[in-house]
Amino acid sequence: MATRNGSLWKSVDWVTIVICLLMMAFGWLSICGASYDYSTTSFLSFSSRAGKQLVWIGCALLVGIVLLNIGKKYYQLYAYILYCAVIALLVVTIFIAPDTKGSHSWLVLGPVKVQPAEFAKFATALALARQVGRYGFTFRRRADMVKALAIVVLPMLLIVAQAETGSALVFLAFFLVLYREGMTGSFLLIGICAIVFFVVGISQGGHFLPHIPTDVGLFIVMALIPVVTAIMLRVYAHDSRRALIVIAVSVPVTIAALLASRYFIPFNVGWVQIGLCGLIAVWLLLSYLPSRRPVYLFIALFAVGSVGYYYSTDYVFNHVLKDYQQQRIRVVLGMEEDIKHVGYNVHQAKIAIGSGGLRGKGFLNGTQTKLSYVPEQETDFIFCTIGEEQGFIGAVGVLLLFGALILRLLVLAERQGLGRFGRAYGYSVVCILTFHLIINIGMVIGYMPVIGIPLPFFSYGGSSLWGFTILIAIFLRMDAERTVR
Numbered sequence: 177m178a179t180r181n182g183s184l185w186k187s188v189d190w191v192t193i194v195i196c197l198l199m200m201a202f203g204w205l206s207i208c209g210a211s212y213d214y215s216t217t218s219f220l221s222f223s224s225r226a227g228k229q230l231v232w233i234g235c236a237l238l239v240g241i242v243l244l245n246i247g248k249k250y251y252q253l254y255a256y257i258l259y260c261a262v263i264a265l266l267v268v269t270i271f272i273a274p275d276t277k278g279s280h281s282w283l284v285l286g287p288v289k290v291q292p293a294e295f296a297k298f299a300t301a302l303a304l305a306r307q308v309g310r311y312g313f314t315f316r317r318r319a320d321m322v323k324a325l326a327i328v329v330l331p332m333l334l335i336v337a338q339a340e341t342g343s344a345l346v347f348l349a350f351f352l353v354l355y356r357e358g359m360t361g362s363f364l365l366i367g368i369c370a371i372v373f374f375v376v377g378i379s380q381g382g383h384f385l386p387h388i389p390t391d392v393g394l395f396i397v398m399a400l401i402p403v404v405t406a407i408m409l410r411v412y413a414h415d416s417r418r419a420l421i422v423i424a425v426s427v428p429v430t431i432a433a434l435l436a437s438r439y440f441i442p443f444n445v446g447w448v449q450i451g452l453c454g455l456i457a458v459w460l461l462l463s464y465l466p467s468r469r470p471v472y473l474f475i476a477l478f479a480v481g482s483v484g485y486y487y488s489t490d491y492v493f494n495h496v497l498k499d500y501q502q503q504r505i506r507v508v509l510g511m512e513e514d515i516k517h518v519g520y521n522v523h524q525a526k527i528a529i530g531s532g533g534l535r536g537k538g539f540l541n542g543t544q545t546k547l548s549y550v551p552e553q554e555t556d557f558i559f560c561t562i563g564e565e566q567g568f569i570g571a572v573g574v575l576l577l578f579g580a581l582i583l584r585l586l587v588l589a590e591r592q593g594l595g596r597f598g599r600a601y602g603y604s605v606v607c608i609l610t611f612h613l614i615i616n617i618g619m620v621i622g623y624m625p626v627i628g629i630p631l632p633f634f635s636y637g638g639s640s641l642w643g644f645t646i647l648i649a650i651f652l653r654m655d656a657e658r659t660v661r
Contacts (some may be wrong), residue, residue: 204233211225247653248598251598258303278498353600395449402476433445460473529560532568538565615627
């Protein structure tokens with residue numbers, strides 16, 4: 177029970193606790209507004225969603241108090257054991273969980289439904305923090321990097337196997353933690369490229385350049401690959417000469433191919449671009465052999481892998497993603513409008529938020545909410561209730577509250593001093609919270625695909641609320657025992 181100042185309640189960060197309590201309170205009021213209809217008798221009734229949420233909040237507070245009383249050394253000591261236990265639970269969930277809207281991610285325990293994926297976040301954060309906080313850990317050592325990546329990727333794959341893609345995507349936030357702890361920025365660059373190549377390939381696929389038999393998506397992606405390769409050569413290999421050669425060769429050859437296809441013999445310019453990428457990769461491999469600089473091999477693999485990735489996106493989109501997931505992506509990318517089916521939720525959410533105006537219609541006065549036009553308005557789309565009832569001012573207030581919590585957690589993470597374990601865990605909490613906020617708000621206002629992840633502390637449900645309470649309570653205990661320089 178010993179802490180930095182000798183007393184837990186003197187050492188714990190009360191600013192974070194107060195912000196979290198305010199968010200729970202405002203979240204409960206939002207659920208009251210979202211679940212209220214004219215037949216509702218009492219928000220305190222356990223038969224109502226508002227009443228049930230009060231139970232979840234009470235349990236979350238008790239869990240938080242218990243976790244605050246467990247010493248930091250125990251979290252560090254049992255991090256791997258907790259991680260293995262959660263991984264086993266995720267495996268079991270795949271086989272025994274009932275089908276819930278196409279996914280097998282919820283365990284039914286009597287009257288209670290629990291989603292293990294929510295608890296996998298804190299277990300993964302602890303295991304990752306334990307790994308990167310280990311003495312002598314460095315991303316320059318291949319074994320260390322592989323272990324850190326495996327800790328993140330394993331639960332992702334198991335959650336994808338549960339057909340819960342949205343929850344799995346949240347684990348991408350851990351890559352920002354790895355970057356903060358010393359992983360090269362090339363992995364982030366590759367991640368950004370993967371997103372850009374996917375979006376461009378899907379949104380522009382099927383369109384052709386004017387008077388040239390070349391797919392626009394293919395042309396743009398194949399034109400970007402040499403550019404990114406040159407950037408990587410300049411930034412990571414510190415080789416300006418080879419970077420300039422890549423640009424000096426690829427640009428004129430591509431232009432010449434376009435002109436030849438337009439005015440002489442029509443052909444697919446994309447094949448020329450693919451050949452250029454292959455030649456660049458071979459050239460970099462030949463540069464690697466005498467120098468033995470792994471960076472050349474890495475960039476060569478990026479060039480070849482990007483071409484393969486582009487072609488794999490078409491297969492993934494058409495054969496791996498389900499029909500409703502494909503349509504959600506098409507709607508978000510502006511490829512089609514479907515306000516009666518896949519785009520219905522977002523369309524109604526926009527109407528609800530827009531109808532709130534500056535000050536909102538007032539508590540329990542939202543027409544879109546009361547008439548249940550927005551599906552999942554108490555869970556994933558809770559923000560539309562806030563926008564309709566509290567208006568622009570209320571919506572901004574909620575965002576400011578999230579901003580204050582995220583900034584405060586960043587301060588706590590950075591002040592861990594010599595404790596790399598606490599800092600890595602703190603950044604895990606920050607990144608997961610930020611990812612949830614951006615994706616949830618983005619999908620409600622139509623800028624992100626609808627992937628079904630809750631708004632922390634606001635959406636109805638116990639698993640999400642407990643998951644974030646556990647994440648933050650553990651970190652507050654770590655901060656209370658932080659090592660001071």
